[in-house]
Every structure is written in structure tokens, then in C-alpha cells.
Amino acid sequence: MASNRKKVMLPHNMGKEGVDKLRARDDIEVAIYPATIGQAELLPMLSDVAGIALSGTPYRKAEMDASGAMEVVARIGVGYDTVEVPALTARRVPLMVAGTANSTSVAEHAFHLMMALAKRSTALDAMVRKGRWGDRHDGLPMELAGKTVLIVGFGRIGTRSARRCLGFDMNVLIYDPYVAAEKITAGGCERVTDLDAALPRADFVSIHCPKNAETIGMFNAARFARMKRGALIVNTARGGIIDEPALHAALTSGHLAGAGLDVFEAEPTPVNNTLLALDKVIASPHMAGVTTESVAGMAVVTAENILSVLDGKPNRDNVINQEVLD
Numbered sequence: 367m368a369s370n371r372k373k374v375m376l377p378h379n380m381g382k383e384g385v386d387k388l389r390a391r392d393d394i395e396v397a398i399y400p401a402t403i404g405q406a407e408l409l410p411m412l413s414d415v416a417g418i419a420l421s422g423t424p425y426r427k428a429e430m431d432a433s434g435a436m437e438v439v440a441r442i443g444v445g446y447d448t449v450e451v452p453a454l455t456a457r458r459v460p461l462m463v464a465g466t467a468n469s470t471s472v473a474e475h476a477f478h479l480m481m482a483l484a485k486r487s488t489a490l491d492a493m494v495r496k497g498r499w500g501d502r503h504d505g506l507p508m509e510l511a512g513k514t515v516l517i518v519g520f521g522r523i524g525t526r527s528a529r530r531c532l533g534f535d536m537n538v539l540i541y542d543p544y545v546a547a548e549k550i551t552a553g554g555c556e557r558v559t560d561l562d563a564a565l566p567r568a569d570f571v572s573i574h575c576p577k578n579a580e581t582i583g584m585f586n587a588a589r590f591a592r593m594k595r596g597a598l599i600v601n602t603a604r605g606g607i608i609d610e611p612a613l614h615a616a617l618t619s620g621h622l623a624g625a626g627l628d629v630f631e632a633e634p635t636p637v638n639n640t641l642l643a644l645d646k647v648i649a650s651p652h653m654a655g656v657t658t659e660s661v662a663g664m665a666v667v668t669a670e671n672i673l674s675v676l677d678g679k680p681n682r683d684n685v686i687n688q689e690v691l692d
Contacts, residue, residue, distance in 0.1 A: 372416035377401035384665025426450035438675035462671035467663035468655035473526035475654035479626025511535040516568035519575030577604035590616035600626040602654040
């Protein structure tokens with residue numbers, strides 16, 4: 367490898383559009399690695415790497431210590447709970463995320479889960495397939511119009527989810543202590559400052575906040591008890607924000623009517639996860655942000671993020687640890 371070329375590592379499942387963008391540069395050497403690689407295999411590969419794109423691979427202090435030449439770490443997505451940000455910040459290495467590249471996909475999937483729960487899609491489909499038309503009036507679907515949804519987190523995805531709910535004539539409450547009231551009301555939504563006080567008002571709760579020390583276990587037994595009887599909850603954010611045993615108890619007791627889950631505490635979640643045995647649960651395998659369009663979009667943005675740093679012009683909008691740029 368010529369001394370003026372910089373090595374960039376990309377996971378094997380990164381979209382071709384982004385890989386091609388990096389390979390088109392004569393000053394970049396692209397190395398492909400398995401997205402499921404273990405730490406023992408990964409660490410020896412990092413010594414001369416200037417940039418790395420991460421799918422689900424953790425990147426923490428051990429990885430940072432092994433990366434003597436690292437200039438930029440980029441997530442192919444927007445969540446970064448598997449990245450130890452302080453370790454990067456200590457080395458003044460920016461952590462980049464994919465901006466809004468998958469925001470529409472996640473918002474659509476969250477709304478799809480809300481709609482599927484409200485319309486009892488899986489139950490009605492099963493009735494037709496099993497010839498049980500006589501059961502169709504046992505537990506009727508509901509309309510979304512006029513219902514109240516509480517959206518937790520009003521960032522890139524939460525704002526898009528709110529617009530979709532407003533488009534279906536829903537009343538939209540927003541809980542996000544880090545967003546100004548003016549931004550929320552300008553979007554046609556109502557800001558709530560007390561999550562516990564807002565829960566009894568909501569027919570639906572849709573989670574769109576990051577996973578961190580403040581939000582792990584945010585939805586526990588006490589919070590489920592405060593929710594309206596018959597309410598529905600959707601999580602397309604991160605596993606662990608919902609206490610799964612507490613959710614199971616709230617569903618089996620009949621207090622909550624259903625849950626739409628794209629994320630789980632352990633992923634892949636075990637097939638014997640008791641939540642999966644409940645007809646009230648609709649699940650997907652952490653695919654809310656993974657569509658034909660978003661895979662291409664996230665790959666391109668990730669490539670552009672990496673190149674922006676290596677070219678000395680970092681895309682500030684997509685940097686998590688902004689202090690490294692000052």
C-alpha cells in the first residue's frame with residue numbers, strides 16, 4: 367500500500383453504493399470485514415486503519431487502544447449504544463452517524479406497527495387462513511383518528527413519526543426534555559414535561575429516544591401501571607428501554623392490549639422469549655431502519671462521513687461528540 371493511501375474498514379453488509387463511493391477514491395484502500403467479527407479477530411486488524419464503518423460491531427476502549435491511526439469511526443445507522451464515545455473523545459476521534467438516511471424507514475415502520483396493532487392485522491389474517499370467520503367480532507379493530515399518541519423522543523425519527531400520526535388525525539403528545547417547546551408546538555404537537563402524568567392520556571406510546579443511562583428500563587412495571595388500560599406500545603428505538611418481564615406481565619394481565627417490538631434486550635432475541643408466545647405482540651428482527659432505500663442511503667452517508675473527516679472537512683451535523691472538532 368502506498369504511504370499516502372489511507373485504509374478504511376467496511377463491514378460486509380454495507381450497501382454497495384457506499385462501498386463504491388470509497389473505492390472510487392485513489393487515496394483510499396478499502397478492506398472488507400465480517401459484520402459479525404469477534405473482538406479477538408478484530409483488534410489485530412485495526413493498527414493501520416484510518417476509518418471504520420460499523421454495522422452492529424461494538425467499538426469500545428479496547429478497539430480504540432488498538433487503533434493507533436484511527437481518524438474517524440462511523441455508524442451505519444443512528445444508534446450508537448455499542449460505541450464507547452468517551453474513548454473516542456479522549457483521542458479526539460469523531461463518531462459519525464447516518465443523519466436522516468434511515469429516519470423515514472423507521473418512522474414508517476413504527477406507524478406500521480401502530481396500525482397493525484390497532485387493526486388487529488395478524489389476528490384477522492389468521493382467522494381467514496383458518497376459516498374462523500365466526501370469530502371476527504371477538505375484539506374489534508379500532509380507528510386511529512381521534513386517538514392520542516405519546517411520542518417519546520422528538521429527534522429525526524420522532525418528528526417524522528409525529529407527522530404521520532397527525533396525518534391520520536391523531537392527537538400527538540411529545541415527551542422530550544431536550545427539545546424546546548416552540549419546536550414541538552410549531553409541529554402541531556403538544557409538549558408534555560411529566561412522562562408519568564402523560565401516560566394515562568395515551569392510547570398509544572411510540573418510543574424514539576436513544577438508549578443511555580437515563581432511558582434504560584424507562585418503561586417498567588410502574589410506568590405500565592400508569593398507562594391507560596387497553597393502551598398499545600411500540601418500540602423501534604433500542605432494546606432495554608422497555609423492561610421485557612414487566613411488559614409481559616402488563617400484557618398477560620390484560621392491562622395493555624398489545625405491543626409492537628422491533629428491538630429486544632438481547633438480539634437476536636431467543637425464540638423462547640415469553641413475549642413471542644403472546645398473540646398481542648407483533649415483532650420484527652430490528653429491521654425498522656432497513657429498507658431498500660435506507661440501506662443505500664445510509665451507506666452513501668456513511669462513506670461521505672468518513673471522507674469528510676479524512677479530507678479535513680468533517681460533516682458537523684452528523685458528529686456525535688462535537689467537542690472533538692473544537
